[in-house]
Amino acid sequence: MTITLNHLNNIPTISLIEPYCQTYTYDIGNNLTHLSHQAKSNTWQQTLTIHPNSNRGTENNNQNNFDTNGNLLHLDNIANLDWYYNNTLNKLTKADKSNTTQYYVYDYQGNRVRTVIESNHQVQSQRDYLPSLDLSINQAKQQSSTLHIGTHILSESSKDNAKIPNQTRYQLTSHLQSNALELDDKAQTLSYEHYYPYGGTALIAGKDKTQVQQKRYRYTGKERDDSSGLCYYGARYLAPWLARWISPDSAGAVEGLNLYVYVDNNPIKYRDPTGHVKETPEQQAIEEGAVGGVEKSEAEKHTTIDKNISSIDLTTMRKIRQDVLQWGIFKDLGKLDSSSRFFEEDGSVYPYQEHTAIAENKIKMLRENKNTHLANMISNDVPFFDALVQFSSSGKLKDMVFKQYKAANCGECSDIMLHELNRHYPDMVVEILEVPGHAFNLLNRDQSTPLFKPDKWNADTLIIDAWKKKIYIKGESMPEYYHDHINSGGEFINITKHQTQMNLNIFTVPKKK
Structure with a gap:
């Protein structure tokens, strides 16, 4: 038996593991236009409408869903989006709770440093991001800090000054750096997650639903926002269920003319560490080992040419x-x-x-x-x-x-x-x-x-x-x-x-x- 969650992590159901088949259809512009999911217990279809004069795509055939810079303004049945002048996401207003808004704060380099959730103009929770350290506090005065050290996460919580024991979560990753298996310090399973190709959750399992829902860093090692299901990559956000970015690449046509396509629609081979460029795990390993102490600019790092090009003489x-x-x-x-x-x-x-x-x-x-x-x-x-x-x-x-x-x-x-x-x-x-x-x-x-x-x-x-x-x-x-x-x-x-x-x-x- 498994616990499976939708892309918002808030509708748990119980189901049996079973084989499934997904078929993806793309147009000439490299846009996903149709997804067919076939399984014994569940079959569904998804269609995206692509604007004839651009690569902007929506689920509802409404091309007014984008601002003049090409940023998506509405996630169907999830939230409305508001953007800053520099094309960073400003706030997200829940579709089913119009009085609930999540705000995003960035530093001068465009890196997200804080998220705040308000309901009826009252702060419900706040999360601050420091290098390798997250600090969060919620309305119930439950405060927690999460320290990321290599392959494991140290989580510390407290409530009303009463300290709760630390918890260590060891994360074992796939070839794409997706966090598939989480273990505690006694090697007991906290969660197991299997992903669809573009990062949606096919199944997620664990003995304790609370422990499962505490997992935030997931597909390709990126944080998934509970409020929206969006994955944050630094330069922009990925919508896994749409298999595309929700804003165009600010670096321009470095990866091709389609500024919304994720890793050239080859998510089994490639990952995108920054929101700008696809790379294979081998490329990442070579770059990290080759430059020896080089600190790469997150805002402006782009891809490298195929390393298999042969030498001459x-x-x-x-x-x-x-x-x-x-x-x-x-x-x-x-x-x-x-x-x-x-x-x-x-x-x-x-x-x-x-x-x-x-x-x-x-x-x-x-x-x-x-x-x-x-x-x-x-x-x-x-x-x-x-x-x-x-x-x-x-x-x-x-x-x-x-x-x-x-x-x-x-x-x-x-x-x-x-x-x-x-x-x-x-x-x-x-x-x-x-x-x-x-x-x-x-x-x-x-x-x-x-x-x-x-x-x-x-x-x-x-x-x-x-x-x-x-x-x-x-x-x-x-x-x-x-x-x-x-x-x-x-x-x-x-x-x-x-x-x-x-x-x-x-x-x-x-x-x-």
């Missing part, structure tokens, strides 16, 4: 190196004025001179013009990263660099070379690595090698520095100059392009001692 890369050195655009970039090109042909540094000051002014005007174009695109509802991709790959940037201002720093050089290299070698991974004080391109780096350990890069990686007019083959000669920049620490930006896919990662890297 040194002979081929020597030929490519010679070809690129002869490109007219590569030579022309090296001839442009620059406010930061302090190197002579032999690598020596020359002092700041008058022509450098003129170039500095050109670069300033170029970037102001570029920012104006990006702002115009964003004002027309083009997401920032999408606008950046479109602008940098268009002829407009080249015109500004080569004709209008005749100037470029390393950033402009690497932007232009990214798309030129991709155009000539679409089957190889092309990258921009922007480190403190410099930016350059990489071609053919094996994506399973750690980005911040150049010694680990495959020997047939090309380091292309159009600003310095140099191209190096990692296995033959790679100046310490690049190692020093990478070891200096600070904010790093990595843009990858392979065929038509383009992705962005932002990292904060500690300085190596």
